[in-house]
Every structure is written in structure tokens, then in C-alpha cells.
Amino acid sequence: MLEKALRGSKGYWVWLLALLAVIGVGFGVYLRQLNFGLGITGMSRDVSWGFYIAQFTFLVGVAASAVMLVIPYYLHDYKKFGKITVLGEFLAVSSVIMCLLFIIADLGQPMRLFNVLIHPTPYSMLFWDMIVLNGYLLLNIVIGWNVLDAERNDVPPPQWVKPLIYLSIPWAISIHTVTAFLYCGLPGRGFWLTAVLAPRFLASAFAAGPAFLILLAFIVRKFANYDVGREQIQTLAKIVTYGAIANIFFFLCEVFVAVYSQIPEHTAHLQYLFFGLEGHGVLVPWMWTSIFLMITAIILLVIPAARKNEAVLGVACVAIFVGIWIDKGLGMISGGFIPNPLHHVREYVPTVPEIMITIAIYATGFLILTILYKVVVGVKQETGE
Amino acid sequence: MDDSRRSFLKFAGISALGLGGVSILTGLKPGAVTAADTASEPLYKNTEKALTAERWGMVVDTRKLTRSLCDKMVAACHKTHNVPDLDNDRHTIKWLWTDGFEHIFPMKHDQYLAERLHGLPILSLCNQCNNPPCVQACPTQATFQREDGIVMMDFHRCIGCRFCMAACPYGSRSFNFRDPRPAIKEENPDFPTRMKGVVEKCNFCAERLAEGKMPACVEVSEGALVFGDLEDPNSEIRKVLRENYAIRRKQSLGTNPSVYYII
Numbered sequence: 259m260l261e262k263a264l265r266g267s268k269g270y271w272v273w274l275l276a277l278l279a280v281i282g283v284g285f286g287v288y289l290r291q292l293n294f295g296l297g298i299t300g301m302s303r304d305v306s307w308g309f310y311i312a313q314f315t316f317l318v319g320v321a322a323s324a325v326m327l328v329i330p331y332y333l334h335d336y337k338k339f340g341k342i343t344v345l346g347e348f349l350a351v352s353s354v355i356m357c358l359l360f361i362i363a364d365l366g367q368p369m370r371l372f373n374v375l376i377h378p379t380p381y382s383m384l385f386w387d388m389i390v391l392n393g394y395l396l397l398n399i400v401i402g403w404n405v406l407d408a409e410r411n412d413v414p415p416p417q418w419v420k421p422l423i424y425l426s427i428p429w430a431i432s433i434h435t436v437t438a439f440l441y442c443g444l445p446g447r448g449f450w451l452t453a454v455l456a457p458r459f460l461a462s463a464f465a466a467g468p469a470f471l472i473l474l475a476f477i478v479r480k481f482a483n484y485d486v487g488r489e490q491i492q493t494l495a496k497i498v499t500y501g502a503i504a505n506i507f508f509f510l511c512e513v514f515v516a517v518y519s520q521i522p523e524h525t526a527h528l529q530y531l532f533f534g535l536e537g538h539g540v541l542v543p544w545m546w547t548s549i550f551l552m553i554t555a556i557i558l559l560v561i562p563a564a565r566k567n568e569a570v571l572g573v574a575c576v577a578i579f580v581g582i583w584i585d586k587g588l589g590m591i592s593g594g595f596i597p598n599p600l601h602h603v604r605e606y607v608p609t610v611p612e613i614m615i616t617i618a619i620y621a622t623g624f625l626i627l628t629i630l631y632k633v634v635v636g637v638k639q640e641t642g643e
Numbered sequence: 644m645d646d647s648r649r650s651f652l653k654f655a656g657i658s659a660l661g662l663g664g665v666s667i668l669t670g671l672k673p674g675a676v677t678a679a680d681t682a683s684e685p686l687y688k689n690t691e692k693a694l695t696a697e698r699w700g701m702v703v704d705t706r707k708l709t710r711s712l713c714d715k716m717v718a719a720c721h722k723t724h725n726v727p728d729l730d731n732d733r734h735t736i737k738w739l740w741t742d743g744f745e746h747i748f749p750m751k752h753d754q755y756l757a758e759r760l761h762g763l764p765i766l767s768l769c770n771q772c773n774n775p776p777c778v779q780a781c782p783t784q785a786t787f788q789r790e791d792g793i794v795m796m797d798f799h800r801c802i803g804c805r806f807c808m809a810a811c812p813y814g815s816r817s818f819n820f821r822d823p824r825p826a827i828k829e830e831n832p833d834f835p836t837r838m839k840g841v842v843e844k845c846n847f848c849a850e851r852l853a854e855g856k857m858p859a860c861v862e863v864s865e866g867a868l869v870f871g872d873l874e875d876p877n878s879e880i881r882k883v884l885r886e887n888y889a890i891r892r893k894q895s896l897g898t899n900p901s902v903y904y905i906i
Contacts, residue, residue: 295839296803297820302733306808306818366803366818366840373783373802384782384806445776445896446812523750599814599893600746600767 259407262636263629269481270632277625284618287611288363296366298611304598305606307364309616312591314360316466316583317623318437319459321353321394323467325430326497332423338493341638342486345478346471347402348630350430354395356623363615383440390433397426402630410637434459441594449527449594452515458508459586465501466582468494469575474631476572484635488568495571499559502578506552530603531593538603541592544584551581692855696872698773698792699847700901701858702883703766707867713741713764716860716868723848723859725836727826736817738845739768739860747904748892760906766868768860769794769815769845770892770900780810786842792873792901793847803840812896816844873901 291298301308327346331339362368379385401422408415438456441447472494475486516524529535531545555577564570597603608616689695720726720739727736741764745752775794777786785800786807808816822839830836834850837843848858856862861870871880883889889903 295819295821297731297734297839299820300733301820303735303737303808303817304814306805361804364804366805366842367801367838370783370800370802373785373800377783377800379782379784381779382782382806383780384804388782440806441809444780444810444812445898446893447809595809599749599812600742601749602746 259403259410259633259637260629263632266632270628274625274628277621277628280621281618281625284615284621287614288618291363291611291615292368296364298609300607300609300612302604302606304602304604305592305595307591307595308606309587309608309612310360310364312587313616313619314357314364315437315459315590316586317353317357317360318391318434319463319582319586320467320470321350321357322430322434322460322463323471324350324398325427326464326468326494326501327471328423328427328430330493333427336493338487338490342471342475342490342494344402344406344634345474345486345631346467347398347405348634349467349471349474349627350398351395351402351630352623352627354391354398354433355626356619357391358395359619359622360616363619383436383443387433387436387440390429390436394426394429394433397422397429401426406634406637409641412641431460434463441590446523446599447594448516448521448523451524452512454508454511458505458512461501461504461508462582462586463501465498465505465578468501469498469578472498472575473572473579474627476568478631478635482631482635484638491568491571492566495559495565495575498575498578499556499565502552502556502559505582506556526597526601527593530596531589535597536603538596538605540605540607541589545589548581548584548589551577551584555581687850687853689853690855694852694855694857696791696878697874698872698901699771699852700792700871700873700880700903701768701771701847701861702869702880702887702889702903702905704867704869704883704887704905705760705763705765706905707865708764708766710764712865712867713766715863716766717741719859719863720845722829723831723851724834724846725823725827725831727823728828729821729823729826734820736819736823736843738817738843739766741765742767748890750893750895751890757906765904766860767813767815768902769847770813770898770902771845771847773899773901774897776810776812776898777807777816780806782806789849793849794844795846795849796841796843798835798837798841798843801841803842805842807842812893812898813900816842818842 299308299310324346327339327343330336331343362371365371374385374388401419404419405415435456438459441450442452442455444450472491475491475494479485513528516528526535530538531541533539534542555574558564558570558574558577565574592606596605717739721728724738726738729735744756744760744763744765747765747767771792771794773792775786775788778788778794781787782804783800783802785797785802786794787797788794803818805818808818819837819839819841824836824838827836848856848860851858858868858870861868869880869883871878873880875881883905884903887905889905891900891903894900
């Protein structure tokens with residue numbers, strides 16, 4: 259089926275070449291990082307994880323959100339999602355690949371990556387994160403590809419795929435749960451030391467992922483002349499609404515526990531993020547923007563008339579996606595490190611090389627996504643769906 | 644075992660040997676320090692004179708600390724272990740350093756703190772926790788705990804994920820954000836230098852204990868530091884702890900530090 263990605267309009271090829279150019283530039287910068295070390299980033303002794311790990315955390319959520327299509331389609335037999343489920347699974351594939359690339363970009367000694375396999379360490383959460391991420395990648399490639407291939411040949415998918423589909427449901431939950439466990443099992447990091455972190459990660463994922471998928475559906479409709487259907491988009495929009503509300507609710511639970519208990523190790527991080535601490539507050543405007551975007555989007559989404567207007571829905575989805583990206587891709591990781599365990603406030607700002615490498619990894623994800631979506635749309639148009 | 648797996652393992656073994664070779668080229672005394680292919684093997688081979696303990700511990704007597712004494716101890720440590728002197732604050736490597744009481748003991752900070760403690764430099768180092776969160780976090784066992792309690796780093800195995808830094812509640816770990824070697828003022832050939840991309844920290848001078856010497860900081864401490872076996876009731880450190888009230892950092896976190904402070 260891959261041959262479908264080899265025939266495309268001029269616009270398609272220009273887009274691919276543009277992505278390749280961005281990847282090329284970013285790879286050049288990465289070689290510089292490889293040569294100099296992670297010192298070219300804005301990370302420090304105090305904020306030892308930065309932009310890369312934050313993007314990884316955010317994208318795990320986007321990947322996990324595919325389950326919001328798989329559950330209705332396969333578990334509740336919501337047949338109308340047949341037009342979009344594979345798109346969700348392939349979004350998961352490209353997201354997980356980006357996650358893995360961000361982890362590699364973040365390693366001080368990437369050539370020793372396989373030490374994680376050579377010396378497996380079951381009490382390290384990172385070991386389990388590697389297992390669940392790679393497993394989820396494999397599951398989604400196998401499931402997505404086989405289901406699509408069966409559809410193309412107008413036959414039911416092979417029987418052995420079904421158990422894998424059911425397995426992929428808890429597996430999707432596991433990738434974001436284990437990713438939350440990377441943070442929330444650490445002593446002395448009050449911001450992350452909360453049992454609600456994994457649920458909150460999942461809630462935000464179930465908002466940001468489907469919101470992005472709605473936007474992708476609009477793009478596919480406009481540029482590839484493939485319509486996943488109005489009703490399907492509206493169903494996704496409701497999922498986004500519930501996810502976004504749950505995310506804000508969990509966040510408020512966090513705020514209550516920290517602020518009402520007044521335990522300094524827990525309040526200090528929130529104070530830093532939203533009001534600044536000891537004269538430092540580089541993230542303050544960002545965090546309030548994030549809150550503003552998420553609240554605005556929720557208001558737009560809960561009003562049926564607004565949600566049903568696709569232009570408004572598009573705006574709400576962008577707001578949700580950007581709002582959650584700021585929350586997880588900027589605040590979540592930095593906020594956990596600031597103030598540091600010795601209660602010094604040392605801020606973190608990503609550097610230009612760091613941002614260029616990040617953009618290149620996103621471009622790689624979009625390249626993979628474009629090719630996969632080209633195949634899907636090609637097959638769907640061929641079968642006349 | 645099928646062929647491909649065997650050849651993969653062979654490749655991995657050769658790679659490991661290659662890394663060991665590199666470390667010897669960079670001034671590691673062969674024999675004194677083994678490449679430690681597995682975490683359970685001792686990283687330092689004990690000589691006949693070796694100092695041993697069931698659980699090594701340290702007491703910092705803050706009553707005896709002065710700025711100049713602290714500087715001397717930090718200098719001794721960093722010189723012994725080839726800790727680079729980097730000017731960029733973000734890239735700093737610290738094994739032993741000083742900070743104010745309110746930072747070393749943020750949970751014990753008090754408005755009405757004893758006058759003596761205002762502005763007093765207090766030593767900070769790896770706590771050599773008996774229940775170390777960094778060891779639990781490390782995905783490759785590059786950070787591991789010896790039977791005598793010392794938490795060690797295998798610089799050749801560390802992949803530089805910095806999970807241990809997130810896990811340490813004392814900020815006791817440093818990462819080589821760049822090649823440290825050009826920033827080493829005077830290289831000590833008896834201890835390995837590090838490469839970029841690996842984590843490092845205080846090792847209670849395990850390499851000196853193996854040769855029967857006390858840790859470098861203790862040696863120049865003029866009695867401000869007491870080092871010994873916490874499990875031996877007759878040891879000097881236990882005597883000091885019996886006679887003085889000592890506290891530990893962030894004890895509520897359950898990491899069980901081996902470094903005590905007499906305030």
C-alpha cells in the first residue's frame with residue numbers, strides 16, 4: 259500500500275520537501291549537540307530535564323488518545339468511526355516515534371542507548387516506559403496496517419488482529435500512566451508527587467489528541483478531498499469537551515490540595531508557575547494564557563450551537579491543543595524542578611539550538627504522518643468509502 | 644540462543660571493551676579501577692590496607708565549620724576527583740559544596756534561627772542514602788549501591804538520561820553538559836576524568852578507602868568531619884553521635900541518609 263505515498267500532487271511533494279529541509283537543518287544542529295554535549299541547551303544542574311522531555315510527555319498523550327477512537331469503534335461497535343479510527347492509530351504511530359526521538363535527543367550518551375536493554379532494571383520506571391512505548395508503537399503499526407489492508411481488499415481483518423486491538427486499549431492507558439509515574443514517584447519533587455498526575459495526564463491527552471485529530475480531519479477534507487463525516491467530528495468534539503473539563507477539574511484538585519494544606523513544598527511550584535517566586539516568573543504569562551485558552555475552549559465546546567459550528571469548533575480545538583501544550587510542554591516539567599530541592603529558584607529557558615532540534619523532530623513526525631495519511635486516504639478513495 | 648542474538652551480544656561485549664579501552668587511554672590506572680562490566684562487581688579493588696565498614700557514614704560538625712575550612716575541604720575533594728572548574732553556572736559540577744542553613748535544611752528553616760547559623764556555610768554532599776532514590780531510578784544500574792552503603796556511579800554505563808538527578812531530593816548530582824577535561828586545572832592521574840553526557844557525584848572517596856586512606860575532605864577537615872562505620876558501636880562516628888544531637892536532611896522522605904549534621 260505504501261506505493262500510494264509515491265504518487266501525489268505538486269503541493270504534496272513541496273510539503274514533503276519542506277519538511278525534509280527542516281529535518282535536515284535540525285539534524286545538523288543535533289550533530290552539534292552530539293559533538294558539544296547537552297550544554298547547548300538551556301538545561302542546568304537544577305533543571306535537568308527541559309524542552310525535549312516536556313515534548314515527549316505531551317506527545318505521549320497525543321499517542322494515547324487513539325484509544326478514544328478504538329474504544330467506541332471496536333468496543334461499542336460505533337461503526338461510524340470506521341472512517342477515522344485508522345487516522346487515530348496512525349497519529350499514534352507518528353506521535354510515539356516523535357516521543358522516542360525526543361528521548362534519544364535528550365540522552366547525554368545516545369550511543370549507549372541499548373544499555374537499557376543490556377542491563378534491564380525493572381525497578382526503574384524508565385525501563386517500563388521503554389517497554390510500553392515501543393509496544394504501543396508496534397501494536398498500532400500492526401493493527402492500523404492490517405485493518406487498512408483488509409479494508410482495501412474488502413475482506414474482514416485477520417482474526418489474530420482482534421486480540422491485539424483489545425490489548426491496545428489498556429496499553430494506551432499504560433503509556434501515559436507509566437509516563438506520569440516517571441515523575442510522580444520521586445521524593446522531594448512536591449509538584450509531581452501526586453496520585454492524580456496519571457489521571458490528569460490521561461484527561462489532558464483525551465482532550466489534546468482528539469482536538470488535534472479534528473484539526474487533521476479538517477485538513478484532510480480540504481487538501482485530500484476525504485471527509486471523515488460531520489457526525490464523527492461532532493462525536494470527537496464531545497470527547498474533547500469531556501477530556502478538557504476533566505483536565506481542568508483534576509488541575510483544580512491539585513490546586514486545592516496544595517493551597518489549602520499550605521505545605522510549602524507543594525505550593526511553591528504553583529506559586530512559581532502562576533505568580534512568580536523570588537522575582538522569577540518567566541512562565542507566568544504562559545501559564546495564564548494556557549488557563550485562559552482551556553477555559554475559553556470549554557465554554558465554546560459546552561454550548562451546543564457553538565460546538566456544532568465547525569469554524570468555532572476549529573478555534574476551540576486550536577485553543578485546547580495550544581493550552582495543553584503550554585501546560586505539559588512548558589510548565590509541567592520546568593515547574594517540577596523550580597524551585598530546586600535546596601529551594602533555589604533557577605529558571606529554565608530553551609535555547610535556539612534546542613528549539614531547532616525540537617522543530618525538526620516535530621517535522622519528522624509530520625513527515626511520517628503525511629505519508630501514512632496519504633496511504634489511508636488513497637485506500638479509502640479506492641474503496642469508495 | 645540463535646545466531647543473531649549471539650552476535651548482538653558479542654557486539655555489545657566488544658563495545659563494552661572498547662569503552663573500557665578509552666578510559667585507560669584517558670589516564671585511568673589499569674588495575675586500580677576496573678571497568679566494572681556488571682554493577683555487582685566492585686568498582687575499586689581493595690588493597691590489604693583497605694578500610695572497610697558495614698555502612699559508611701559521616702558526621703558534619705557545623706560548630707567547627709568556617710568559610711576558609713570549607714573552601715579547603717571543597718578544594719581537596721575537587722582536586723582529588725578531577726572536578727572541572729566551569730565558568731558557566733548551568734554546567735557546574737559539584738561534589739562537595741557549601742550553602743546556607745535555610746537551603747541545606749529547607750524544612751527546618753526558622754525565622755528565629757540561632758544567630759550562629761546566619762550566613763554560616765554548611766557542607767553539602769551526596770547523602771549516601773541507605774534507601775537511595777537515584778539507584779531506584781537508574782535504568783541501567785549505572786548508579787548502584789555497594790554493600791557498605793556507598794552509592795556509586797559507573798561512568799561507562801551511564802546513558803545520561805538524568806533520571807537520577809530528578810530523583811535525588813538533595814540536588815547532589817551533577818551532569819557533564821560538556822567535555823569537562825579542558826576545565827580541569829591540575830589533573831590527578833589516580834582518578835579517572837569524565838566525558839560529556841554522564842552524571843557524577845561524591846563517592847565517599849571509595850577509591851581512597853580501597854587504599855586505606857580516609858576521604859580527602861575528612862583528611863583536611865581539622866576534626867569538623869567524622870567518618871566511620873555506622874554499624875560499629877565502638878567506632879568514632881558512633882561515639883560522636885552518642886554524645887551529640889545530630890540531624891539529617893529531609894529525613895521525612897525516607898531516604899535514610901548516612902550524613903549527619905551536628906548543629
